[in-house]
Amino acid sequence: MNKKRNIRIALAGNPNSGKSTLFNALTGLNQKVGNYPGITVEKRVGRCNINEDYDADIIDLPGTYSIFPKSIDERITQQVLCDQLNDLQPDIAIVIADATNLRRSLLLLSQLIDMKKKTILALNMVDLALRRGIIVDVGLLSSKLGIEVVAINARNREGIDNLKSKIPYVIQNNSDQDFLDIKTVFPNIIDAANEWNNNSNDYTSFLLLCRQDLNCETKNRIGLDGLYNKFNFVPERAQAKEIVRRYKKIDEIVHQCTREGNPKGKHLLTKKIDNILMHPVLGYFIFLSILFLIFQAVFSWSEYPMEIIDSLFTTISDWVSSVLPSGMLNDLIVKGVLAGLAGIMIFIPQIAFLFAFIVLLEDTGYMARVSFITDKFLKKVGLNGRSVIPLLSGIACAVPAIMSARTIPGWKERLITIMVTPLMSCAARLPVYILIISVMISEEAAIGPFNLQGLIMMSFYLIGFLATILSAFVFKHILKSKKRSYYIMELPSYKIPDWKTVLYTIFEKLKVFIFDAGKVIVMISIILWALSSYGPKKEFQKIEAKWEHHQDANLHIASEKLEASYAGILGKSIEPIIKPLGFDWKIGIALITSFAAREVFVGTMSTIYSVQDGGSIYSVRERLLNVRNSETGQMFFTPAVSISLMLFYAFAMQCMSTLAIVYRETNRWKWPIIQFVYMGCLAYISSFIAFQLLS
Amino acid sequence: MKALSELSIGERGIIESILDSELRQKLLEMGCTPGEEICLVRQAPFGGPLAILISSSMLSLSKLDASQIIVKILDE
Numbered sequence: 162m163n164k165k166r167n168i169r170i171a172l173a174g175n176p177n178s179g180k181s182t183l184f185n186a187l188t189g190l191n192q193k194v195g196n197y198p199g200i201t202v203e204k205r206v207g208r209c210n211i212n213e214d215y216d217a218d219i220i221d222l223p224g225t226y227s228i229f230p231k232s233i234d235e236r237i238t239q240q241v242l243c244d245q246l247n248d249l250q251p252d253i254a255i256v257i258a259d260a261t262n263l264r265r266s267l268l269l270l271s272q273l274i275d276m277k278k279k280t281i282l283a284l285n286m287v288d289l290a291l292r293r294g295i296i297v298d299v300g301l302l303s304s305k306l307g308i309e310v311v312a313i314n315a316r317n318r319e320g321i322d323n324l325k326s327k328i329p330y331v332i333q334n335n336s337d338q339d340f341l342d343i344k345t346v347f348p349n350i351i352d353a354a355n356e357w358n359n360n361s362n363d364y365t366s367f368l369l370l371c372r373q374d375l376n377c378e379t380k381n382r383i384g385l386d387g388l389y390n391k392f393n394f395v396p397e398r399a400q401a402k403e404i405v406r407r408y409k410k411i412d413e414i415v416h417q418c419t420r421e422g423n424p425k426g427k428h429l430l431t432k433k434i435d436n437i438l439m440h441p442v443l444g445y446f447i448f449l450s451i452l453f454l455i456f457q458a459v460f461s462w463s464e465y466p467m468e469i470i471d472s473l474f475t476t477i478s479d480w481v482s483s484v485l486p487s488g489m490l491n492d493l494i495v496k497g498v499l500a501g502l503a504g505i506m507i508f509i510p511q512i513a514f515l516f517a518f519i520v521l522l523e524d525t526g527y528m529a530r531v532s533f534i535t536d537k538f539l540k541k542v543g544l545n546g547r548s549v550i551p552l553l554s555g556i557a558c559a560v561p562a563i564m565s566a567r568t569i570p571g572w573k574e575r576l577i578t579i580m581v582t583p584l585m586s587c588a589a590r591l592p593v594y595i596l597i598i599s600v601m602i603s604e605e606a607a608i609g610p611f612n613l614q615g616l617i618m619m620s621f622y623l624i625g626f627l628a629t630i631l632s633a634f635v636f637k638h639i640l641k642s643k644k645r646s647y648y649i650m651e652l653p654s655y656k657i658p659d660w661k662t663v664l665y666t667i668f669e670k671l672k673v674f675i676f677d678a679g680k681v682i683v684m685i686s687i688i689l690w691a692l693s694s695y696g697p698k699k700e701f702q703k704i705e706a707k708w709e710h711h712q713d714a715n716l717h718i719a720s721e722k723l724e725a726s727y728a729g730i731l732g733k734s735i736e737p738i739i740k741p742l743g744f745d746w747k748i749g750i751a752l753i754t755s756f757a758a759r760e761v762f763v764g765t766m767s768t769i770y771s772v773q774d775g776g777s778i779y780s781v782r783e784r785l786l787n788v789r790n791s792e793t794g795q796m797f798f799t800p801a802v803s804i805s806l807m808l809f810y811a812f813a814m815q816c817m818s819t820l821a822i823v824y825r826e827t828n829r830w831k832w833p834i835i836q837f838v839y840m841g842c843l844a845y846i847s848s849f850i851a852f853q854l855l856s
Numbered sequence: 857m858k859a860l861s862e863l864s865i866g867e868r869g870i871i872e873s874i875l876d877s878e879l880r881q882k883l884l885e886m887g888c889t890p891g892e893e894i895c896l897v898r899q900a901p902f903g904g905p906l907a908i909l910i911s912s913s914m915l916s917l918s919k920l921d922a923s924q925i926i927v928k929i930l931d932e
Contacts, residue, residue: 265911432897534900536900537904647918
């Protein structure tokens with residue numbers, strides 16, 4: 162029996178060329194998503210069975226137009242493809258090209274050919290091209306380029322087997338054809354560079370001259386200056402010249418290999434749809450309607466699955482606590498681990514719905530249009546048309562939202578987006594708002610035809626949004642930008658979404674949320690459990706002794722133990738600080754425990770106030786309604802306290818997972834710290850003003 | 857000779873040169889080479905970005921960037 166050989170294949174190509182679809186078609190669910198070491202570019206690797214002799218690891222590289230990098234994403238593509246020492250260096254590169262835009266797709270390919278990479282061209286969307294009257298002669302293209310060319314339709318998985326069947330042949334044969342003889346463009350300096358660097362590949366020497374060779378050491382760079390002077394060589398100008406020359410040759414080949422039926426009719430359908438979706442009035446109206454639909458989905462449609470998850474965890478918790486002997490382990494699992502897990506899982510439906518919409522909008526090509534029509538407004542406040550996706554995702558969870566800010570090109574715009582996104586009202590604030598609003602006003606209260614509870618809820622979402630925009634505006638004026646950023650984006654033709662890509666993306670986002678945010682939430686949940694279950698031993702013994710023969714001993718003990726626990730001590734120690742906001746030490750405990758996740762507030766409040774109803778099964782709301790102010794004897798949760806508390810939750814950075822992700826995305830502690838401080842100040846000041854004005 | 861940002865909607869031109877060098881590099885890679893035909897398709901309201909059609913793809917770029925692209929107007 163032959164042992165199978167393992168090879169590495171890199172997928173490269175322009176953005177929007179269908180690279181991810183081909184990646185999914187080749188690997189299925191057999192893929193791993195991670196990060197490249199040290200930077201935040203997503204690394205996707207999958208397994209694929211080529212034939213009986215070969216297995217392949219497939220690397221999906223970030224989309225790029227050439228091997229000269231313009232962003233961190235593109236630098237990755239360059240490093241993997243060009244750096245001989247990179248451990249991801251592929252055996253073969255598959256370049257995927259959009260047949261409807263063959264010209265632009267061939268630039269990167271032509272550079273790879275000249276680097277003598279083993280390359281296959283996967284010509285995607287041939288059907289779409291045909292419908293637009295573009296016929297590509299695949300055989301002729303293959304002989305002109307001197308490499309294998311395979312026509313595929315990644316969306317319907319057509320041509321994938323054909324593509325796989327070419328791989329063994331390509332891997333066994335070396336390519337030696339040049340695409341562009343770079344020596345004819347820069348005659349003397351290439352020879353000099355070859356000699357100087359002991360290199361025989363002209364194009365690699367050219368890349369070295371353009372300071373693009375990654376193995377070039379600093380001492381060699383000094384030598385480069387000598388060559389520049391001698392031959393009057395300017396790297397930027399040379400790169401531009403190279404690209405123009407390549408396009409000249411590409412144009413010849415494209416002209417020979419394609420026949421266009423009706424070149425003017427190509428963009429008709431997309432243009433017609435654009436006339437509606439990018440209309441100066443109608444366009445915004447449609448966008449707002451879609452936003453409304455997304456809100457509906459995230460808040461109404463996901464209620465039912467959320468209830469199921471909730472009751473599932475209640476059942477599991479009950480079962481575990483009845484099966485395990487009562488004691489520390491039981492408590493740790495039920496109140497620490499399971500409570501933390503439930504806190505994450507409950508948000509899965511909302512996040513799934515939200516990302517289903519976002520992926521759908523992106524995959525059809527609509528999101529690029531949204532960026533187009535909103536860019537001007539967002540730019541005014543220091544954001545960017547591409548900030549729409551992170552901000553929108555922020556209404557579910559800031560963690561995946563902040564990660565989606567990676568597609569924003571400018572450093573400043575990206576940073577501002579990261580800094581302000583957590584002010585959008587995320588799903589974890591919802592249970593807090595619901596509880597406090599239900600305590601503050603009765604369900605029947607209304608202004609005209611509008612339910613007052615609903616109105617207040619809506620205004621808090623609006624407050625979150627306004628705070629986001631205003632903070633962005635402030636950051637715009639504080640942050641100094643080193644570089645001018647370019648806003649060049651493709652407006653791809655509309656496509657029917659590929660449901661498999663949609664499903665994979667939702668699956669991926671959920672995985673990131675569950676594992677990245679989940680780890681932190683469960684960990685903090687365990688720490689908080691420990692803080693609130695343990696305290697100075699003497700105090701605890703006293704409490705136990707005090708209630709020993711009492712009827713409702715357990716409840717009284719639980720409540721008083723919480724007060725005496727380390728969390729209670731912490732709550733009491735911050736009471737002087739939060740008193741001006743209308744909060745007491747009990748709310749202080751809830752504020753501290755909310756650091757795991759904001760919705761923990763509800764559970765904490767329930768435990769703290771469980772004692773006074775003597776163990777009857779009241780809802781948290783009823784418990785809070787019965788709380789009296791110890792000084793005045795009046796109801797504790799007055800509108801002033803309630804509004805102040807909600808404002809605090811709207812603005813304060815009470816989310817460890819978000820801070821962790823901001824650190825990871827910015828690679829510095831500076832930014833999460835600034836974020837924590839500014840959001841904290843915003844929360845404190847607005848709660849203070851609200852409480853002092855209203856009480 | 858005009859800057860792309862001065863074109864009216866539907867007007868077509870031939871790319872002559874791109875002034876800003878960093879922008880030039882990026883646009884060249886995306887296929888906006890001198891001699892290519894370019895058409896201003898639409899503009900977002902309130903001075904927002906422009907949408908241009910070039911070698912069968914639609915690109916969106918800011919007005920400021922468009923002012924760096926010099927084109928020769930094509931007469932109908």
